[in-house]
Amino acid sequence: MMDRVAGRMLEATVLERLGIALASITTAILVGLLAVTASGYNPVLFLNNLIVGSIGSERVLARTLRLSTFFVLTGVAVAIAFRAGVFNIGVQGQFIVGGICCTMSILWAAPLLPNGTVGGIVLMLLGTVAAAIGGGLYGALPGVLKAYADANEIITTIMLNFIAIGVVSWLITNPFRAEGATNVRTESLPDNVGLPPIVFGDSGFSVIGLALTLVLVAVVAVVMTRTRSGYDMVTSGYQASAAVYSGVDAKRTIVTTMTFSGAVAGIASALYVIMFQGNFIEPASIHTYGYDAIAVSLLAANNPVGVIPAGLLFGGLNSSGSYIQTYSDVPVQLIDGIVGLVIVFVAAPELFRMAAKRTGLGGDDE
């Protein structure tokens, strides 16, 4: 009996959350269109570019899917932490640290291994593990500081993002810089490292990358719902005092959560390096996946599976950003502004609840 009631309530909130997510994204895009109109550009053309630039051709579709995999993985990293009530704003830093660990471990190990496919697979596994460890440790640090020194993780993770960008930027301009390269970057990964281009050809996107992303999402979803430590994390986020009474070690759970979240951010970066970039570039010029991931996770109500559609949406939005930058004069930063608006609207569900009541749409609960 109780279970059925709880089930129904859960369903209702899922629907309501979906409504809030859709309302947030729609309102944010409308405000964006308003800004476009106010700046003297054609909003219809802009909207058209948004669609054409995300799904209009096979080439842009490949780009949309490629970006989506990064948003889904970083979004899952954020969701793990937010679910557990830990504000990991440091996914961007963990992504950067994971990426440089992946790149350098592959570059250092490459001469020791055979050139063929087997060697390539070993290198990719090694790089992914190195990225997970690097990102995980970089996430564990603010976790430890929060758990044992009560240092606010929002601020420490943002500071660690700035530090990661600065230090990695210094590393690749000095000791790790590729010899003779005109722009600042590391050496390129060997030819046997990379995912085979299936369906979409040479687009920096591989269907295998997408498949691996979905597998990782499934793994995270299972860990969060079906294992003891996942259960501890979710209960801590839902009701911290109840978790402590039921015997959860709150401090250890914070560190575990941050490590897990950082490790997933690192793996996201391994995919970025191996499938797409092929080397590591100036970290300040890498797209802010880790920040956008906050919006992705919030849109999905911090549910790892819900992150998939939210990540696809952001993949499309940013893919059309590149299109707009090339084919129109509208400054592409507008897309970042829309992301910010999405976050603000998601933060205020009450806004839409009241609006729904006013207009008589779905205001019957309560």
Place this chain on the structure above:
Amino acid sequence: MSASTSVLEYTQHRRVRLAGLAVAVLAVLGAVATAVFDVPLDRIFTPGYVARSMELAAPITLAAIGGLYAEKSGVFNIGLEGFMIFGAFFAAAATYFVGTGGAVHAWIGIGMSVLLTTMLTVLFAVLLIRYKADQIVAGLGVWFIGLGLVPFTAAIIWGSRNSPRMPGVGRVTVPGASEIPYLGRIVFDQSPLVWLTILIVIGSWVFLYRTRYGYWIQAAGDNPEALDTAGIDVNRVRYAAVIFSGAMAGLGGAVLLAHSSSFVGTGQTMVDGRGWLGIVAYLFGNYNPVGAAAAALLFGGVDMLQGQLQTLDIDASPKLLGLLPYVVVIVVLTGWGKTRVPSSVGEPYESEE
């Protein structure tokens, strides 16, 4: 009885920790400077260095004072960084449109910036208080909107995310007094905005601790029910505090612009984490405006240190030295993380009527 003794112990304990931390940080910095780089310290801590540090500390201080007022009243304004970005941009845009001729235009820009940022904050306050938005998430959203819409608008106005050269407000030099060794440059040959900041620090301290309204603000965060019982509208107090915090963050951004030569909208924009430093400054200063200003001065000094070390031809990467303030923040939060947060921060207040 026992409560008062434990409070006493707590303060003493904290004082010891604070003093220990400060001494340790200074000792490490001093040791590194003298041993590794072989630096004469008197050539670093010149009057010019102290004066410039105060200029850099002013925007952080202003944001910190705004933030502590909001948090004292029970609302965590984590959007300070975003409002500073808007503040710097509004000042630059307003100055650009009235003319970039001289200090007068810079002052008009500062005034306009405070006005416009305050208007934005009203929207934010309504979202937080009336619509009970999640304060942390909404505050982050403000930051991201600032990082997106400000460079967008800058690109539309100037064709680039950076502005052309902007006039500053110059320095106020007191004839005669500015000749006093050391103190002359720091006190009597200083940016008027540093003076304004000092006045605001003192004023906000007096207001918070010596007026009725200050007690209302503290009660709104610590014991809203009592304030409500006394017949004061808790949410109205919170509105006032949040809107003030946005005005201060906007002013902070405008001051930052006035102390630099142009608006920079690339990367993290010219604000570059100073709003976050502001939050840490008031945590470190234990929600006291004077303490927050002292902490901001520490950050300003650390920030300035990189430039100072470079003038001495010290072989250290400017990129790495530029990270010093962020490292100091983490050290400060780790050694000083446990601050006495007002008990009702983050909870929307609903009157019993």
